[in-house]
Amino acid sequence: MTWNIVSDSSCDLRMSAFESDLVGFETVPLRLQVGAREFLDNDDLVVPDLLDAMAAEKSASSSACPSPAAFARAFESGDCTVCFTISANLSGTYNAAVMGREMVLEEHPEKKICVIDSKSTAGAMVLLIRKAKALMEAAAGPEDFESICDQLRLYQAALRxxxxxxxxxxxxxxxxxxxxxxxxxxxxxxxxxxxxxxxxxxxxxxxxxxxxxxxxxxxxxxxxxxxxxxxxxxxxxxxxxxxxxxxxxxxxxxxxxxxxxxxxxxxxxxxxxxxxxxxxxx
Structure with missing residues (x-):
């Protein structure tokens, strides 16, 4: 049985900084369009290069949320998965994650997948991931999944x-x-x-x-x-x-x-x- 945490890349925790013997972690990257250049927001992105490109570009830049298929691929790697996304009022990422969840459950109805709208970004998502990791590492088994999700929703509501x-x-x-x-x-x-x-x-x-x-x-x-x-x-x-x-x-x-x-x-x-x-x- 594998525990899994997924987030989009608006969370500032890099995959390389996550450590656990019991819990997996994956970020699903957004894409940033600056003029003719596209930047994939993964661990390899060099932020100063992005900022230099934005400063040199006269037209507006834009961001694009991950596809439902990208989330589905991340969800397939775990038996029990919790996913955190940037606020649904700021991006379509939450809806893409929900669609990815439905795609996986059609093929694997035995999997447990919970998608939580962080209603935030950045550090608040880092705190949610750390809380999820601690709860998963202390869990007795998959029977604790719903309780973990409930606790994470309450924790999210208390974050600022x-x-x-x-x-x-x-x-x-x-x-x-x-x-x-x-x-x-x-x-x-x-x-x-x-x-x-x-x-x-x-x-x-x-x-x-x-x-x-x-x-x-x-x-x-x-x-x-x-x-x-x-x-x-x-x-x-x-x-x-x-x-x-x-x-x-x-x-x-x-x-x-x-x-x-x-x-x-x-x-x-x-x-x-x-x-x-x-x-x-x-």
Whole structure:
């Protein structure tokens, strides 16, 4: 009997960093289209190359969710599989995973497959994967599968996500921000701070000028959103380790969290966060 965890590549945990003797892990990559070039968001993607291509491309870039068949192939490798996807309100990936599940169950009705909408991305998905791994490793057998899925749904509902951006080029090119606004924000050193709603949509929560005020505003937002006592925090950074380390220190000073881990953004999260962007899951 094999336990299996699947996620799309908006999760910033790379397959090479996952370790377990009992549980498998696979990411199903999204594709990023930048001009005539296509980037596959797998462990081999070189993020600086993607960012350079986006900076040089004058037209809007785009992302494409994985096919149902790609998810089906990942689901076939396990007897009991839990899959986490980026928010269904931001991408068609969740629907593709559900279709992949149905494809597999038609051929293998004995398999157990649960698809959970993270209603988020990045670090929140990392935390879900870590929770699933711990529950699976402690499970007595497949009879615990439904209980594990129920626990993961409750855990997902308790997670929060927020992020801050310094680079607005992608938002401008995709028509989501007026060029004048983006130029003013950048020239004034203003950081946009946003969070994910319970429905998985994006809400602009605050703006701050300069790093120090931005990080204080983030910890204030975290405190308002939930009781962070004992919380695990994952910071994803887009080519901004120095900023992530400063934010980590601010969180540890301001909040009674259990731990703060730092991971580099993969392709999809880099595509939207852009250089120096920071995404928090907690």
């Amino acid at each position: 996500t927020c992020f801050t951006l310094e680079n607005f080029d992608n938002l401008i090119k995709n028509g989501r921000m007026r060029p004048l606004v983006g130029t003013l924000l950048h020239s004034l050193g203003i950081h946009v701070i946003a969070d994910a709603t319970p429905q998985g949509t994006i809400h602009v929560a605050d703006k701050a000028r300069g790093e120090a005020k931005t990080y204080k505003a983030i910890t204030a937002l975290m405190r308002q959103s939930k009781d962070c006592t004992g919380a695990e925090v994952v910071i994803s950074h887009c080519e901004n380790l120095a900023g992530a380390l400063k934010l980590k220190q601010q969180i540890l000073e301001d909040l009674p969290v259990h731990s703060v881990d730092i991971l580099p953004c993969r392709g999809l999260t880099s595509f939207y966060a852009m250089e120096k962007g920071l995404i928090l899951g907690y």
